[in-house]
Amino acid sequence: MTAHPLVRYLALVLLLLCSLMLSSASFAQSAPRVELAPVNREPIYTETNLVGTVNSLEDALLSASVAGLIIQVAVNPGDHVAKGDTLIALDDELARFDVAAAAAAEQEAQATLAEAERLLREAESVGVGRNIAATEASARRSAVNVARAARSRLTAEQARLNALLARHAINAPFDGVVSARSVNLGEWVTPGDSVARLVNLDELRADFQVPEAFYAAVQDEAFITLRAGQQTHETTIATMVPISDPSARTFLLRAHVPEAASLYPGNAVDAVLRASTGSDGLTVPRDALSRYPDGRITVWVATPNENNTYQVTEQRVQLGINFADRVEIVEGLAGDEQVVIRGNESLVEGVSVEDIAAGSE
Numbered sequence: 001m002t003a004h005p006l007v008r009y010l011a012l013v014l015l016l017l018c019s020l021m022l023s024s025a026s027f028a029q030s031a032p033r034v035e036l037a038p039v040n041r042e043p044i045y046t047e048t049n050l051v052g053t054v055n056s057l058e059d060a061l062l063s064a065s066v067a068g069l070i071i072q073v074a075v076n077p078g079d080h081v082a083k084g085d086t087l088i089a090l091d092d093e094l095a096r097f098d099v100a101a102a103a104a105a106e107q108e109a110q111a112t113l114a115e116a117e118r119l120l121r122e123a124e125s126v127g128v129g130r131n132i133a134a135t136e137a138s139a140r141r142s143a144v145n146v147a148r149a150a151r152s153r154l155t156a157e158q159a160r161l162n163a164l165l166a167r168h169a170i171n172a173p174f175d176g177v178v179s180a181r182s183v184n185l186g187e188w189v190t191p192g193d194s195v196a197r198l199v200n201l202d203e204l205r206a207d208f209q210v211p212e213a214f215y216a217a218v219q220d221e222a223f224i225t226l227r228a229g230q231q232t233h234e235t236t237i238a239t240m241v242p243i244s245d246p247s248a249r250t251f252l253l254r255a256h257v258p259e260a261a262s263l264y265p266g267n268a269v270d271a272v273l274r275a276s277t278g279s280d281g282l283t284v285p286r287d288a289l290s291r292y293p294d295g296r297i298t299v300w301v302a303t304p305n306e307n308n309t310y311q312v313t314e315q316r317v318q319l320g321i322n323f324a325d326r327v328e329i330v331e332g333l334a335g336d337e338q339v340v341i342r343g344n345e346s347l348v349e350g351v352s353v354e355d356i357a358a359g360s361e
Contacts, residue, residue, distance in 0.1 A: 031309050031354040034343035036302050037285050039333050044281045045274040045323040046217065052208035054257060054267040058174050058200035062087065064189040065167045073185050075196065081172045088183065088195050092168035099165055102158035109154045113147035120144050176200040179265075199265055204257040205238055206269050209250040215242070217275035224255050226263075227270040233258045274323055282333055283326040287341040290314075299333070300340040300347050302355075309352045312340060 068090030075087045120140040123132050180197040183189060206226060210218070218240060226233045241252040255271065257263050290298045299317055302310035320328030340347065347353070 031352045032343060032347070033356050034302070034310075034312075034340045034347075034353045035356045036310070036338045037288065037341045039329070039335055039337050039339060040283050040326075041280055041335055042283055043221075044277045044279055044283070044321055044328055045223075046277055046321050047323045048211065048214060048273050048275075050208040050210060050253075050271040050273055052206050052269055052271060054204055054206050054263045054265055054269055056176075056199045056201065056265045057203040057205060058176065058198075059265065060173060060198050061194050062170055062173075062196045062198055063192055063194045064088075064090070064170060065191055066090065066164060067188070067190045068092070068168055070183055070185055070187050070189060073181070073183070075178045075181065077178055077180055079178045081176060081178060081198070083172055083174050085172045086169045087172055087178070087198075088170040090168040090170075090189070092165055095161065095165040095168055099158065099161045102154065102161050106151065106154040106158050109147065109151035113144070113151050116140065116143040116147040170195055172198055174198070174200050175202065201264065204263065204265065206235075206255045206257050206263075206271065208253045208255070208271060208273075209245070209248060210253045210273065212244045212249050212251055214273065214275055215240070215244075215251055217277070218253065218273070221276040223274045224253075225272045225274075226255065226257070226261060227272070228261060228263055228267065231261060233261050277321070281320060282329045282335050284329055284333075284339050285341045286322070286325055286327055288339040288344070289317075289319075289327065290344060299329075300344045301333075302338045302340055302353065305352060309354050310338070311350060311352055312347055314347075314349055 070088060071091045072086070072089035074085070074089070075081060081087065120137075120143070123137045123140050126132055176198045178196055179199045181195070183193070183195045189195065218237070222237060224235055224237060226235055235256050235258055238254045238256050240254070244251050253273070263269060284299060288299045290300070292298070297317055297319060298314045300312045301315045302312050304310055315332055317329050317332030320330040322328070340353070342356070343353070
């Protein structure tokens, strides 16, 4: 009777040990699950980080071209305007009087010309030399020419005064937003005085100063990624200015700003410029790399087994250029391998693994 509890205790311990052994065996038979990716041969790009500014292709500081008193201010900062809209109007009363006087003078000149032409026709109809002296006929021809010249002069004067009259209204030269206004109602302006600043928000470019060493590479093939806050946008190069700043050894690169990007003139913007090196190489995803404190860099190469698993071996590699999410491998791989890109943190040499992608299929 006293041995019964002891027997029960030993049986419980034995049962527990068996369970642990079965669990261990089951765990040993289950291969670790990893994600694999092929080693690619592809064009190699070099990257550089840039910091630039968003600018508008149309950014105008509007100014007065005639002197006058401001009698109308039609816009405030932030207003959207269309091409041709009147922004500022000057008092044009005196200019209108000048135009009216010029029109009257032109009409007088037209009447004088008509009379001179009538007298010349009259002289020619009666016969020069018989009923009218040749000198008189010549004088009448000269009078016609003088009258025509006077009319042309006054027509030009009227056009000049009409142009001055039109300049009493300062209109928008393009669609845009008024970013600043420097005058108010009742102020006097003279030619050259700035009145407002107009910016076109539809024609934006991101300007960057790029190291001159990139100029030749960018001409062949290049990609640029804009980053503004949490936004990332792939875009294209609009133009490059092939003039280097001798103090900074840089040239101007101007990139298109996508419409989806919420950027405005003056915004700071970061970018990554990828330029082709002109050569191909082997690359692997960045996540395939294992780095060690002693400077070693390795990848886990997966070799297929017969039972839909892979045997992994650790392979030391030497790196080349990093670009996008890939890294160039200059030594250590042949190019036909697959490497582990997820689940490689706790692998050991020679262990069998299962590809997650193969399991999902």
